[in-house]
Amino acid sequence: MFLTRRLFSLATATILSAAALSAAGMHAAQAQTDVKFTLDWKFEGPAAGFLLAIDKGYFEAEGLNVTIDTGAGSRESIPRVATGAYDMGFGDINALIKFLDEDPSQKVEAVMMVYDKPPFAVIGRKAQGITEDPKSLEGKKLGAPPPDAAFGQWPVFVEVADIDTSNITIENVGFPVREPMLAQGAVDAIFGFAFSSVLNLKAQGIPEDDIVTILMADHGLDLYGNAVMVNEDFAAANPDAVKGFLKALAKGFADAVSDPEAGVDAVMSRNEILTKEIEVERLEMANSMNINTPWVQENGFGGIDEEKLTKSIDLLKLSMGLQGKVTAEEVFNSSYLPPKEERMLP
Structure with a gap:
């Protein structure tokens, strides 16, 4: 009888300990x-x-x-x-x-x-007449996805870089076609993050020496x-x-x-x-x-x-x-x- 009670007590203690550990584990998971x-x-x-x-x-x-x-x-x-x-x-x-x-x-x-x-940039091609001088954008067609952060800085960039926008055409383009349009010559330059658009253009087969990156931060746009x-x-x-x-x-x-x-x-x-x-x-x-x-x-x-x-x-x-x-x-x-x-x- 004593042995039976002892075994029962041990089994009960084991179950309770396991339940406590389980509850602690659940509590830890819930604490995340x-x-x-x-x-x-x-x-x-x-x-x-x-x-x-x-x-x-x-x-x-x-x-x-x-x-x-x-x-x-x-x-x-x-x-x-x-x-x-x-x-x-x-x-x-x-x-x-x-x-x-x-x-x-x-x-x-x-x-x-x-x-x-900031990586805000205008990326163009020498073959399309773009140079590292921001004023080379004058008279050109630029591709801009409306939600793009680089395009969002265009109004301040034209001011600090003294760009005449009177003969610049801005064409709204989607992100997926931005680099392909530049590669095909449908636009002369595009807005984007330098580390994204440059490599995407290279993937489109554009030679590296034909790609021009105008990093806005290097031309007066001292922003974060x-x-x-x-x-x-x-x-x-x-x-x-x-x-x-x-x-x-x-x-x-x-x-x-x-x-x-x-x-x-x-x-x-x-x-x-x-x-x-x-x-x-x-x-x-x-x-x-x-x-x-x-x-x-x-x-x-x-x-x-x-x-x-x-x-x-x-x-x-x-x-x-x-x-x-x-x-x-x-x-x-x-x-x-x-x-x-x-x-x-x-």
């Missing part, structure tokens, strides 16, 4: 915070930092369950975050400034700068580029999740800088139609031109120079008709960033 994130564009080389943070478990280590979706342009991602359709996202900070200037009540702000130097944004209601409810997300992302981008091939492997596991050599080159271009700049090397990835952002807003007031309803502090919130030493890139 879901974060829905939208990119600005497709899964291509420059997205490597985001995807490595998933694949290497950096988000998971911060208690986050992150899903990342592709986007439809650097401006289109902004309303996705503002409406709460996505908790966080990646988009053009200049378009965000315009968005908030039109309606300061929108629940979205930037929290981490990624493109310290794409940044990580957050829905303010989500951030208020989940401040530690936002901090953990940015901490993990800094690690992901450091890895993408130190090992671009591994970064591209992460991208290609989600987009198998890509060519690895092209995406490695695209990522290395983005790293050198836009992400791992001299300023970032000195000050760390993800932060901003508030004076530069303030000057950017003043510049956009003149060119984009801003009403002056938004300040640098309202556009960019640095309080969620990890310490500088955790944001240094190799």
Whole structure:
């Protein structure tokens, strides 16, 4: 009888222990915070930092369950975050400034700068009469996808570069036909991100020495580029999740800088139609031109120079008709960033 009771007690204890462990496991799983994130564009080389943070478990280590979706342009991602359709996202900070200037009540702000130097460019062909001088665009036909962030900067670029637009034709084109139209000579130049359009043109068979890149930042357009944004209601409810997300992302981008091939492997596991050599080159271009700049090397990835952002807003007031309803502090919130030493890139 005693043995039977003892066995029963042991069995009961085992069941209760298993139940407790199961409950603890369920509690740990439930403790993870879901974060829905939208990119600005497709899964291509420059997205490597985001995807490595998933694949290497950096988000998971911060208690986050992150899903990342592709986007439809650097401006289109902004309303996705503002409406709460996505908790966080990646988009053009200049378009965000315009968005908030039109309606300061929108629940979205930037929290981490990624493109310290914007990749906004006009890309043309020598065969079509385009040179590195922006004034060579005068009298030409330019292809522009309306949601493209580079095209969004055209009004300010023509001002700082002193371009006469009276005889320039702008033709609305879709993203899929942008580079093919330039390759075919249907337009003389196109708007786009330098690291995307140049490589897409090479894939179209255009010789590298026939491709001309007019990088707007090299001709007076001293702006920032794409940044990580957050829905303010989500951030208020989940401040530690936002901090953990940015901490993990800094690690992901450091890895993408130190090992671009591994970064591209992460991208290609989600987009198998890509060519690895092209995406490695695209990522290395983005790293050198836009992400791992001299300023970032000195000050760390993800932060901003508030004076530069303030000057950017003043510049956009003149060119984009801003009403002056938004300040640098309202556009960019640095309080969620990890310490500088955790944001240094190799």
